[in-house]
Structures are given as C-alpha cells and as structure tokens.
Amino acid sequence: AQSVTQLDSQVPVFEEAPVELRCNYSSSVSVYLFWYVQYPNQGLQLLLKYLSGSTLVESINGFEAEFNKSQTSFHLRKPSVHISDTAEYFCAVSDPGRRALTFGSGTRLQVQP
Amino acid sequence: NAGVTQTPKFRVLKTGQSMTLLCAQDMNHEYMYWYRQDPGMGLRLIHYSVGEGTTAKGEVPDGYNVSRLKKQNFLLGLESAAPSQTSVYFCASSPRTGTGGSGANVLTFGAGSRLTVL
Numbered sequence: 001a002q003s004v005t006q007l008d009s010q011v012p013v014f015e016e017a018p019v020e021l022r023c024n025y026s027s028s029v030s031v032y033l034f035w036y037v038q039y040p041n042q043g044l045q046l047l048l049k050y051l052s053g054s055t056l057v058e059s060i061n062g063f064e065a066e067f068n069k070s071q072t073s074f075h076l077r078k079p080s081v082h083i084s085d086t087a088e089y090f091c092a093v094s095d096p097g098r099r100a101l102t103f104g105s106g107t108r109l110q111v112q113p
Numbered sequence: 114n115a116g117v118t119q120t121p122k123f124r125v126l127k128t129g130q131s132m133t134l135l136c137a138q139d140m141n142h143e144y145m146y147w148y149r150q151d152p153g154m155g156l157r158l159i160h161y162s163v164g165e166g167t168t169a170k171g172e173v174p175d176g177y178n179v180s181r182l183k184k185q186n187f188l189l190g191l192e193s194a195a196p197s198q199t200s201v202y203f204c205a206s207s208p209r210t211g212t213g214g215s216g217a218n219v220l221t222f223g224a225g226s227r228l229t230v231l
Contacts, residue, residue, distance in 0.1 A: 009153065032218055043117075043203060043222035044156075090155060094218040099144055099163055100171060101218055105155040 002027045004093050004104035012110045015083055021076040021107045023065075023091030033074040034092040034101065035065055044090060050074065061085075086111045115139050117223035119204050125229045126194045134189040134226050136204030143209040145187035146171075146220065147179060149200040156203065162187055194230045202226045 005024045013019045025031065032051050036044040048059040055067040065076045074091060088108045092101040117138045126132055136145065144163055148156040148171075158171030162181040176198060178190045187206075191198060205220040 004155075006155075034218075036222075041225075043224045044205075044220075045222070046219060049219065099169075099218070100146055100158050100161050101220060103148075103155040103157075105153055 002031075002093050002095065002102045004091050004102055006091055006104035006107050008107050009105065010108045010110065012112060013081055014112050016080045018079050019077065019081050019085075019109065021089050021091075021109065023074045023076065023104060025072050025074065025091070025093045027072070027093060027095060029095045032094045033065075033067060034094075035059075035063070035074070035076050036090045036092060036103075038088045038090065038106075040087070047076075047089070081109070081111050083111050083113060085109060117204055117206055117221050119202075119223035119226045121226060122224065123227050125231065126191075127231050128195060130194050131190070131192050132194065132228075133191075134202055134204075134228075136187045136189070136206075136223060138185055138187075138204075138206040138221070140206060140208075140221065141184070142206035142221070143184075144207045145181065146205045146207075147177070147187065147189045148203045148205065149173065150203060150225070151200050159189065159202075191228075194228075196230045198228065199230045200228060202228060 003026045034049045035047040037047045038044045050067045058064045063078045088106045091104040094101045146161040147159040160179040162168045165184045168179045180188045204223040207220045
C-alpha cells in the first residue's frame, strides 16, 4: 500500500524567508505526486503536480517541487514567503492504476511578519 | 461554474441518528470521492465511485454508505452516527484518467461539511 509522510506538522517562518516543506512517499511503482493547499475554512486546492517529464515543477504563485525518485521525495519550496501563504499544505500520491489519492498528514505553514 | 458543492456545511447530530451528506458536481467528472479530515491525520478516503451506479470502499468505510444514482451526485450516509464520526468531510471529483495520464487524479474539492456527533 502507498503511504505519504510529512514529517513536519508545523513550520513557522518569517515573511520573505525561504521555506521547504518535506514530503516522502513509499511506493514500488511509478507514481503521480501532488501538493494541495488548504486555506482556513476552505477546501483543498491543487498547488502543483508531477505526472512525468521534468522533475522540477512550478506553481503560478512561486512554489516549486522536485521529484527525486532515488530518495522517494517530493519536497515543496519557496524562496520568499508572504503572509498570504499561511495555510495547510498536503502532499499526495497516486499510481496510474489507482483512482484515488493517498494524502499525507499535512504541514501547517505559519508566516509571521 | 459552481464546481463541487456540498450540503449541508454544518450539522450536529446525536449518537444513533442518521443523516446524508450530498455532493454535486457540474464538471461532468466520472470519478467522485468522499474523504474525512481529522487533525494530524490528513485526509482519509471513505468511499469512491468511478461512474454512475458504481461505488467502492476506501481506507475507512466502516459506518458509512454511499450511492451514485446520478453522475453528478454522490451521497454519503451515516445510518447510526457515532462520536468517532465527528469530522470534516470533503467531497471531490476528477475526470476519467486520460491517455498518458494527462487527466490523472487531479481532484477538485468541495468546501467541506463539518459534522459533530454528540
């Protein structure tokens, strides 16, 4: 069975500082990888995804994630965070044969002024 | 487009009561899902459906039933609510996975339904 580990439950960071949210997955097959973001009292929104091709994927608001097959990781990074990035971030995995995603436990990013 | 709409948004039940959560999507998606979100546990899949008239169990199906009588609707039922079912429930939908995985598993979520069982 697939599993996703997000080691950091909370990450406090000051505005304009860089941040990395870690995600590791376990799967013996090729996978698709996703990061979703959840703002307070809202549903989840897709932030970025890796399906194939370039291992570095980017979002429209400055986040990027790199697929590392040898380390089974898909860490999320942003070089300079804003207050508006405060949210909970979920890493998710799926293999091409499955219909649903398996989610990690989430990382709460708290951006402080 | 409304996307994925869940009703009700909030509900308080007493132990043993029954209720149904309704999910509606207007994107003509084939696949629909029900997840529950609990603190520190992320989202866990309850049931899902790959098409009208079909449903399948997910990771935590016990105590829940589902129905997909129409393509656009996916109902989640609790026959006899328990305090352990206090949670936030999210419905999601996705298109049928395309050739080469271009539509693969990109889920669109509803805003959530907060259920409290006393």
